Protein backbone atom coordinates (compact mmCIF):
# COMPACT_ATOMS: atom_id res chain seq x y z
CA UNK A 1 0.00 0.00 0.00
CA UNK A 2 1.39 3.45 -0.91
CA UNK A 3 2.01 6.13 1.70
CA UNK A 4 -0.84 8.63 2.04
CA UNK A 5 -0.26 11.92 0.21
CA UNK A 6 0.26 15.28 1.89
CA UNK A 7 -2.54 17.83 2.08
CA UNK A 8 -1.29 21.36 1.41
CA UNK A 9 -3.64 24.25 2.12
CA UNK A 10 -2.94 27.75 0.78
CA UNK A 11 -5.07 30.59 2.13
CA UNK A 12 -4.90 34.33 2.19
CA UNK A 13 -7.07 37.31 1.39
CA UNK A 14 -8.72 37.65 -1.97
CA UNK A 15 -6.34 39.28 -4.46
CA UNK A 16 -3.14 38.44 -2.58
CA UNK A 17 -2.14 36.22 -5.50
CA UNK A 18 -3.02 32.67 -4.40
CA UNK A 19 -4.11 31.61 -7.88
CA UNK A 20 -1.12 33.27 -9.55
CA UNK A 21 1.35 31.67 -7.13
CA UNK A 22 -0.36 28.28 -7.39
CA UNK A 23 -0.16 28.31 -11.20
CA UNK A 24 3.53 29.28 -11.08
CA UNK A 25 4.17 26.57 -8.49
CA UNK A 26 2.45 23.92 -10.61
CA UNK A 27 4.67 24.91 -13.56
CA UNK A 28 7.82 24.02 -11.63
CA UNK A 29 9.38 20.82 -13.02
CA UNK A 30 9.90 19.30 -9.56
CA UNK A 31 6.36 19.99 -8.30
CA UNK A 32 3.73 17.29 -8.69
CA UNK A 33 0.68 18.23 -6.63
CA UNK A 34 -2.92 17.55 -7.59
CA UNK A 35 -5.17 20.59 -7.46
CA UNK A 36 -8.55 20.20 -5.81
CA UNK A 37 -11.07 22.11 -7.93
CA UNK A 38 -13.49 23.96 -5.69
CA UNK A 39 -17.23 24.24 -6.05
CA UNK A 40 -18.93 27.63 -5.98
CA UNK A 41 -22.28 29.32 -6.49
CA UNK A 42 -20.49 32.42 -7.86
CA UNK A 43 -21.09 33.18 -11.54
CA UNK A 44 -18.11 32.40 -13.81
CA UNK A 45 -15.88 35.36 -14.67
CA UNK A 46 -14.87 35.99 -18.26
CA UNK A 47 -12.57 33.16 -19.34
CA UNK A 48 -13.34 30.87 -16.39
CA UNK A 49 -14.19 27.31 -17.38
CA UNK A 50 -16.47 24.93 -15.50
CA UNK A 51 -14.47 21.95 -14.22
CA UNK A 52 -11.16 23.80 -14.61
CA UNK A 53 -11.37 26.95 -12.50
CA UNK A 54 -14.35 25.84 -10.41
CA UNK A 55 -17.38 23.61 -10.54
CA UNK A 56 -20.04 26.27 -10.95
CA UNK A 57 -23.32 25.10 -9.39
CA UNK A 58 -26.63 26.54 -8.21
CA UNK A 59 -27.29 27.40 -4.56
CA UNK A 60 -29.76 24.46 -4.36
CA UNK A 61 -27.16 22.04 -5.69
CA UNK A 62 -24.51 23.32 -3.24
CA UNK A 63 -26.87 23.02 -0.28
CA UNK A 64 -27.81 19.50 -1.38
CA UNK A 65 -24.09 18.57 -1.41
CA UNK A 66 -23.66 19.97 2.09
CA UNK A 67 -26.69 18.01 3.29
CA UNK A 68 -25.32 14.80 1.79
CA UNK A 69 -21.95 15.21 3.53
CA UNK A 70 -20.11 15.62 0.22
CA UNK A 71 -18.02 18.65 1.19
CA UNK A 72 -14.71 18.52 3.09
CA UNK A 73 -15.31 22.17 4.03
CA UNK A 74 -17.36 25.09 2.81
CA UNK A 75 -17.85 28.76 3.60
CA UNK A 76 -19.97 31.68 2.55
CA UNK A 77 -17.76 34.38 1.10
CA UNK A 78 -19.24 37.73 -0.04
CA UNK A 79 -22.74 36.32 -0.77
CA UNK A 80 -21.67 33.03 -2.38
CA UNK A 81 -20.83 29.50 -1.25
CA UNK A 82 -17.38 28.06 -1.89
CA UNK A 83 -16.29 24.57 -0.89
CA UNK A 84 -14.05 21.57 -1.42
CA UNK A 85 -15.59 18.31 -2.70
CA UNK A 86 -14.59 15.57 -0.25
CA UNK A 87 -14.37 12.54 -2.53
CA UNK A 88 -11.59 13.86 -4.79
CA UNK A 89 -9.42 14.84 -1.83
CA UNK A 90 -9.82 11.51 -0.06
CA UNK A 91 -9.28 9.36 -3.14
CA UNK A 92 -6.24 11.34 -4.25
CA UNK A 93 -4.57 11.31 -0.83
CA UNK A 94 -5.30 7.57 -0.51
CA UNK A 95 -3.57 7.00 -3.86
CA UNK A 96 -0.41 8.56 -2.38
CA UNK A 97 -0.59 11.86 -4.28
CA UNK A 98 -0.26 15.27 -2.62
CA UNK A 99 -3.36 17.48 -2.81
CA UNK A 100 -3.27 21.27 -2.97
CA UNK A 101 -6.23 23.38 -1.76
CA UNK A 102 -6.53 27.10 -2.42
CA UNK A 103 -9.26 28.32 -0.09
CA UNK A 104 -10.30 31.13 2.24
CA UNK A 105 -9.64 31.14 5.99
CA UNK A 106 -12.90 29.82 7.47
CA UNK A 107 -12.79 26.79 5.23
CA UNK A 108 -9.11 26.27 6.00
CA UNK A 109 -9.86 26.15 9.72
CA UNK A 110 -12.52 23.47 9.11
CA UNK A 111 -9.92 21.44 7.23
CA UNK A 112 -7.44 21.99 10.04
CA UNK A 113 -9.93 20.53 12.53
CA UNK A 114 -10.49 17.41 10.39
CA UNK A 115 -7.02 16.95 8.88
CA UNK A 116 -4.43 17.95 11.49
CA UNK A 117 -1.67 16.39 9.34
CA UNK A 118 -2.17 19.01 6.65
CA UNK A 119 0.31 21.79 5.96
CA UNK A 120 -1.35 25.19 6.39
CA UNK A 121 0.25 28.13 4.60
CA UNK A 122 -0.97 31.72 4.74
CA UNK A 123 -0.10 33.93 1.78
CA UNK A 124 0.08 37.55 2.78
CA UNK A 125 0.49 40.79 0.80
CA UNK A 126 3.51 43.05 1.42
CA UNK A 127 0.97 45.72 2.50
CA UNK A 128 -2.74 46.58 2.15
CA UNK A 129 -2.14 49.08 -0.67
CA UNK A 130 -0.63 46.30 -2.78
CA UNK A 131 -3.66 44.13 -2.04
CA UNK A 132 -6.08 46.84 -3.19
CA UNK A 133 -3.95 47.55 -6.28
CA UNK A 134 -3.94 43.85 -7.17
CA UNK A 135 -7.72 43.53 -6.79
CA UNK A 136 -8.29 46.69 -8.86
CA UNK A 137 -5.63 45.72 -11.39
CA UNK A 138 -7.16 42.26 -11.89
CA UNK A 139 -10.25 44.02 -13.21
CA UNK A 140 -12.67 41.20 -12.38
CA UNK A 141 -14.78 42.79 -9.65
CA UNK A 142 -16.66 46.07 -9.34
CA UNK A 143 -15.62 48.57 -6.68
CA UNK A 144 -18.38 47.51 -4.27
CA UNK A 145 -17.16 43.89 -4.29
CA UNK A 146 -13.51 45.03 -4.02
CA UNK A 147 -14.37 47.08 -0.94
CA UNK A 148 -16.13 44.08 0.66
CA UNK A 149 -13.09 41.90 -0.07
CA UNK A 150 -10.68 44.46 1.42
CA UNK A 151 -12.87 44.77 4.50
CA UNK A 152 -12.74 40.98 4.92
CA UNK A 153 -8.97 40.98 4.33
CA UNK A 154 -8.10 42.84 7.51
CA UNK A 155 -9.91 40.18 9.59
CA UNK A 156 -8.46 37.35 7.50
CA UNK A 157 -4.89 38.59 7.98
CA UNK A 158 -5.36 38.31 11.76
CA UNK A 159 -6.17 34.60 11.23
CA UNK A 160 -2.59 34.08 10.08
CA UNK A 161 -1.72 33.04 13.63
CA UNK A 162 -3.67 29.79 13.12
CA UNK A 163 -1.44 28.67 10.24
CA UNK A 164 1.86 26.79 10.23
CA UNK A 165 3.64 29.14 7.85
CA UNK A 166 3.35 32.71 6.57
CA UNK A 167 4.60 33.48 3.08
CA UNK A 168 4.82 37.06 1.81
CA UNK A 169 3.87 37.37 -1.83
CA UNK A 170 6.14 40.27 -2.70
CA UNK A 171 7.33 38.62 -5.89
CA UNK A 172 5.65 35.51 -7.34
CA UNK A 173 8.96 33.65 -7.82
CA UNK A 174 9.93 34.35 -4.18
CA UNK A 175 6.59 33.05 -2.91
CA UNK A 176 6.94 29.91 -5.04
CA UNK A 177 10.45 29.25 -3.67
CA UNK A 178 9.25 29.74 -0.10
CA UNK A 179 6.38 27.28 -0.55
CA UNK A 180 8.71 24.71 -2.12
CA UNK A 181 11.07 25.06 0.85
CA UNK A 182 8.19 24.56 3.29
CA UNK A 183 6.98 21.41 1.54
CA UNK A 184 10.50 19.96 1.33
CA UNK A 185 11.05 20.40 5.06
CA UNK A 186 7.56 19.07 5.88
CA UNK A 187 8.45 15.84 4.09
CA UNK A 188 11.34 15.38 6.52
CA UNK A 189 9.29 15.83 9.70
CA UNK A 190 9.70 12.91 12.04
CA UNK A 191 5.96 12.27 12.40
CA UNK A 192 5.70 11.84 8.60
CA UNK A 193 8.89 9.83 8.09
CA UNK A 194 8.82 7.59 11.14
CA UNK A 195 5.74 5.35 10.54
CA UNK A 196 6.86 4.47 7.04
CA UNK A 197 10.47 4.01 8.10
CA UNK A 198 9.53 1.65 10.95
CA UNK A 199 7.36 -0.31 8.54
CA UNK A 200 10.27 -0.71 6.14
CA UNK A 201 12.62 -1.85 8.89
CA UNK A 202 10.03 -4.43 9.92
CA UNK A 203 11.61 -7.36 11.71
CA UNK A 204 15.09 -5.86 11.54
CA UNK A 205 14.50 -3.90 14.75
Ligand SMILES: Nc1ncnc2c1ncn2[C@@H]1O[C@H](COP(=O)(O)OP(=O)(O)OP(=O)(O)O)[C@@H](O)[C@H]1O
Nearest residue numbers: 014015016017018019020134137138169170171172
Ligand atom coordinates in the same frame (compact mmCIF):
# COMPACT_ATOMS: atom_id res chain seq x y z
N1 LIG B 1 3.59 39.12 -6.40
C1 LIG B 1 2.74 39.83 -7.14
N2 LIG B 1 3.06 41.08 -7.52
C2 LIG B 1 2.21 41.84 -8.25
N3 LIG B 1 1.00 41.41 -8.68
C3 LIG B 1 0.61 40.16 -8.33
C4 LIG B 1 1.46 39.32 -7.55
N4 LIG B 1 0.82 38.14 -7.36
C5 LIG B 1 -0.37 38.25 -7.98
N5 LIG B 1 -0.49 39.45 -8.58
C6 LIG B 1 -1.66 39.97 -9.33
O1 LIG B 1 -2.69 40.22 -8.38
C7 LIG B 1 -3.98 39.94 -8.95
C8 LIG B 1 -4.72 38.97 -8.02
O2 LIG B 1 -4.08 37.71 -8.10
P1 LIG B 1 -4.90 36.35 -7.95
O3 LIG B 1 -6.13 36.38 -8.81
O4 LIG B 1 -3.92 35.25 -8.18
O5 LIG B 1 -5.31 36.44 -6.42
P2 LIG B 1 -6.12 35.39 -5.50
O6 LIG B 1 -5.55 35.49 -4.16
O7 LIG B 1 -6.14 34.05 -6.15
O8 LIG B 1 -7.57 36.01 -5.55
P3 LIG B 1 -8.96 35.28 -5.20
O9 LIG B 1 -8.84 34.75 -3.84
O10 LIG B 1 -9.95 36.40 -5.30
O11 LIG B 1 -9.20 34.23 -6.24
C9 LIG B 1 -3.73 39.40 -10.35
O12 LIG B 1 -3.97 40.42 -11.29
C10 LIG B 1 -2.26 38.98 -10.32
O13 LIG B 1 -1.66 39.08 -11.59
Ligand SMILES: Nc1nc2c(ncn2[C@@H]2O[C@H](COP(=O)(O)O)[C@@H](O)[C@H]2O)c(=O)[nH]1
Nearest residue numbers: 014038074075077082083084102103104107
Ligand atom coordinates in the same frame (compact mmCIF):
# COMPACT_ATOMS: atom_id res chain seq x y z
N1 LIG C 1 -13.58 27.93 1.87
C1 LIG C 1 -13.32 27.93 0.58
N2 LIG C 1 -12.89 29.05 -0.05
C2 LIG C 1 -12.61 28.99 -1.36
C3 LIG C 1 -12.74 27.81 -2.10
N3 LIG C 1 -12.40 28.07 -3.38
C4 LIG C 1 -12.06 29.34 -3.45
N4 LIG C 1 -12.18 29.92 -2.22
C5 LIG C 1 -11.89 31.31 -1.82
O1 LIG C 1 -13.01 32.15 -2.02
C6 LIG C 1 -12.56 33.50 -2.16
C7 LIG C 1 -13.19 34.15 -3.37
O2 LIG C 1 -12.80 33.50 -4.56
P1 LIG C 1 -13.06 34.16 -5.99
O3 LIG C 1 -12.68 33.11 -7.00
O4 LIG C 1 -14.48 34.56 -6.06
O5 LIG C 1 -12.15 35.37 -6.08
C8 LIG C 1 -11.03 33.41 -2.30
O6 LIG C 1 -10.45 33.76 -1.05
C9 LIG C 1 -10.81 31.97 -2.63
O7 LIG C 1 -9.52 31.50 -2.22
C10 LIG C 1 -13.17 26.64 -1.41
O8 LIG C 1 -13.31 25.53 -1.95
N5 LIG C 1 -13.44 26.74 -0.10
